[in-house]
Amino acid sequence: MNQRVYLYSIIDKGYVIEIQFLFLEEIMTSKNNVVWQDLEITREDFGNIIGHNSAVLWLTGLSGSGKSTIAKKLQKKLVSENKMAYVLDGDNVRHGLNQDLGFTEEDRIENIRRISEVAKLLMEAGIIVITAFISPYQKERRRVREKLGHDFVEVYVKCPLEECEKRDPKGLYKKARKGEIPDFTGISSPYEEPENPEIVVDTSNANINQEVTMIYEYLEKKEII
């Protein structure tokens, strides 16, 4: 990825001579390089710098299903291999960009809309984006898919409600059962399972490293990394 290939066709006295030049990136980027002058910078340029393509891995699943754990493990694996992978989750979105939004249906839709726009910008900047949000509605996820096209990789983090409720890492199910949290996904609000996700990872009893490896191998297969 650190080399570029240029093909010049030179037609001279009836002969077609194809000369293939291989330039090392170092030569390409000499100070008075004209190649960049009239071109807009694209994702491909970032891909050439960093050595991999970008995409949005959209993790969806119940609270407690393991989205964040998988997202962070996968990020670590990718970053340890010098790949630019970034996690978007409640931690860095709810208290920043979406701090003005609550949990009404309207606000939840706007929450996901903005996240998908930010994921798109990060992806355009060359980053492998991993999002970790419940995102329970098919319609919303479909909208994200439409926006991102073939760069959208839907990952269903599958785990039975009973198991998620047993784990209850943040004590949210307990509160929801007491009626302290209205519209809680799985309890008082629906979770619509993905119909045709690119990847399904079952976290009910599997080894989490296996699940991370499965997503990693998908990225390899699709030549994103």
Next chain:
Amino acid sequence: MNQRVYLYSIIDKGYVIEIQFLFLEEIMTSKNNVVWQDLEITREDFGNIIGHNSAVLWLTGLSGSGKSTIAKKLQKKLVSENKMAYVLDGDNVRHGLNQDLGFTEEDRIENIRRISEVAKLLMEAGIIVITAFISPYQKERRRVREKLGHDFVEVYVKCPLEECEKRDPKGLYKKARKGEIPDFTGISSPYEEPENPEIVVDTSNANINQEVTMIYEYLEKKEII
């Protein structure tokens, strides 16, 4: 930047032996690397991958002052040197993330707030972010500065109103003079000049390459690149 230094202090029989290990990144990133297991990924990790630090260059100035031109030239220079630089401007924000916002004062404030949050996320992902928005109010820019701390580099793209109006690349001043655009900065809405910007570039008659070089040299001086 491709090497990491680890210090281990070993206390043994009263002696403190300090052993300094230098690992090449390649060794660091072997498949069963335990170093990453319990650490959150930070900006520094991305800096180690890509070989430079990140920051937000916040270009502010009148419509037609040359913000976008400078932003894109600077981006090209950085990208041609294998640096990850991304431009946030009206093109990729107004039709996406901020498509729900109009031009009322409230919406303009929300516009800048969201842009600053996105700039922060991109910066945390290791990117050198270059924003190109009029952002006319001191109070708003101050808020962005507070949010981003020392990573915020305010660049005042200075050009007299008369010159901007003469250029009028999008015909907006003409429309504003006719009263077709309400609250147009410089005509019917104020532009509050930055008081202590990190960089001032005068685009009234200077060579644009000189201005780009000035910002580039600032990045070098501050060891961002």
